[in-house]
Amino acid sequence: MMGWFGGGIMMIVFWALFIALIVWIVREVSGRHSHSSSQALAILKERYARGEISKEEFESKKKDLL
Template identity: 55%
Template sequence: MHDFHFFGGGWMMFFWWFLIIALIVIIVKAFFSSTKQNSNNESPLEILKRRYANGEIDKEEFEERKKELL
């Protein structure tokens, strides 16, 4: 049968799997929260410039919104 000596056997195997999964979840959450913080630090003008550079808005709309912001 199975001895489960690799993880320490029996209930310890479940403990190690729980620990591994918990660490993966913590790392993923930390990565996504740091991504959100970086995007929240942009000023409205920087967001507008980025949207114009990405082609989401045209020059006319960019100029109108820029005037509203300044």
């Protein structure tokens, strides 16, 4: 007779789901950070190319992003 929800099998399933959730969260967080940073750098380059900001301002903001 199996005890509490199948015993050891349910514990393995629980930990597998828990680890999968942690991996998914880490991938989501790290993926969005790099995407938003590269998008911000692209916008900064466009502003510099259009002459909206000076070279000094461009370099300063670029340092902040990277």
